[in-house]
Every structure is written in structure tokens, then in C-alpha cells.
Amino acid sequence: MKTLPAVIANNNRMCVAVLRALHGLENPPALIGFDCFSTAEILGVSVISYDAIKKGQVASELALDRMADSPV
Secondary structure: OOOOOEEEEOOHHHHHHHHHHHOOOOOOOEEEEEOOOOOHHHHOOEEEOOOHHHHHHHHHHHHHHHHHHOOO
């Protein structure tokens, strides 16, 4: 059976759920979460931080561009 090199959790709640699931494993995979939280370093979680406002702006622009290019 292959082992996973890492698990990526989309948010902090998922990150905590994955931590619980991995608890006690002999060789757990690395855990990567999105959005920093205060105990990430203590728990050994790598985090990807991002600018939520910028992310929303880019998503809106992409959606509007896609709608403008679509025939009605």
C-alpha cells in the first residue's frame, strides 16, 4: 500500500479533523492547511496563507470575464 506524502486541508475545521484521523499513526503524512491559525506550528501543520479579499476580487473578475464571453 502506498503512503501519502501529504494531506491538504481546505480550512481549519478540516485540518483539525485530519489531525484527529492521523493521530497515532506510525508514519503520518505531512499536513498542509490553508489560512494560518495560532497553534499550527505547535501541532506541526504547514500553512498556506493568502489574502482573502484579493482572492475574492480575482474570483469575481474571472467569473465576470467568463460570463461576458458566454453566448446568451
